[in-house]
Amino acid sequence: MTEALNMAQLAVNRRNDEEMSAFLGLIYPGINDNQKGTLFDDIEKIATLTPAGLGESPNIIIYCDDDSRWRHATAEEIPGQEGRTDAQKAWIDPENDIVFDQRVDPRSLTNLDRQIPGCREVGTATRAQTYTNLRTPTPDHDRGSIVTITLCSRALTGPKIKYLTIGEIAAENLASRKASNLFKLPNIDTFKLLSATVVHELSHQILTSAIRYDDVRGANSYRWPNISNMDLLSGLENADSLAYTCIAAMLMEMGYSVDKDGDIKKKKT
Ligand SMILES: [Zn+2]
Numbered sequence: 001m002t003e004a005l006n007m008a009q010l011a012v013n014r015r016n017d018e019e020m021s022a023f024l025g026l027i028y029p030g031i032n033d034n035q036k037g038t039l040f041d042d043i044e045k046i047a048t049l050t051p052a053g054l055g056e057s058p059n060i061i062i063y064c065d066d067d068s069r070w071r072h073a074t075a076e077e078i079p080g081q082e083g084r085t086d087a088q089k090a091w092i093d094p095e096n097d098i099v100f101d102q103r104v105d106p107r108s109l110t111n112l113d114r115q116i117p118g119c120r121e122v123g124t125a126t127r128a129q130t131y132t133n134l135r136t137p138t139p140d141h142d143r144g145s146i147v148t149i150t151l152c153s154r155a156l157t158g159p160k161i162k163y164l165t166i167g168e169i170a171a172e173n174l175a176s177r178k179a180s181n182l183f184k185l186p187n188i189d190t191f192k193l194l195s196a197t198v199v200h201e202l203s204h205q206i207l208t209s210a211i212r213y214d215d216v217r218g219a220n221s222y223r224w225p226n227i228s229n230m231d232l233l234s235g236l237e238n239a240d241s242l243a244y245t246c247i248a249a250m251l252m253e254m255g256y257s258v259d260k261d262g263d264i265k266k267k268k269t
Pocket of ligand 1: 204
């Protein structure tokens with residue numbers, strides 16, 4: 001969490017810097033000053049989030065319960081449920097009174113199955129999911145008043161998870177000889193760690209932006225090969241593009257630059 005807010009702040013600090021401008025050109029081709037202004041204003045809303053104090057009710061709650069708080073809604077909670085099969089039933093988070101009722105395929109007339117809360121779904125790579133208590137979307141992009149984010153345990157532990165934050169890599173590897181190995185092979189995607197996932201999820205909930213940050217191309221919305229090949233208007237609404245802007249800011253701060261292939265190079269001094 002700390003690193004998520006920190007990398008957002010580092011991005012905000014670089015809103016007028018040339019190096020950041022060059023980076024933005026890679027994932028937001030042709031971005032203008034207005035669009036840049038909105039982007040960094042929105043990143044600042046993430047950077048300036050504060051923990052709820054004692055006695056205050058938080059409007060963003062982060063769970064690590066693998067979505068176990070969700071259950072199928074009853075017919076009383078969601079009228080119409082009684083005629084649905086289990087697979088077609090809406091889900092409810094009774095702790096926060098949030099309903100999750102999204103069709104797997106909204107365009108299909110025959111498949112009425114509902115999506116399962118992300119961490120509960122078997123066989124997907126979903127690392128986190130964001131929910132809001134708004135039941136009907138409004139034209140002014142109201143997001144409701146409560147947002148919950150679940151960080152799935154598959155994003156926290158597992159054979160392939162070595163680091164959760166960029167800071168850990170820095171401590172263990174950056175100053176050692178391993179650093180050269182680390183940077184020769186991989187690209188910026190190596191740094192899409194839990195902290196960047198948190199930035200991504202928080203971008204979904206920015207309550208006061210004109211933009212609704214989404215995963216604009218479904219499964220093809222994530223990571224460098226996708227975000228670096230997106231047209232400007234899609235990129236500006238894509239959550240992962242915003243998250244990568246924050247990753248890049250952190251890498252710049254650590255003395256690295258990002259090229260068009262998403263490769264990381266040590267800056268010449
Ligand atoms: Zn997302």
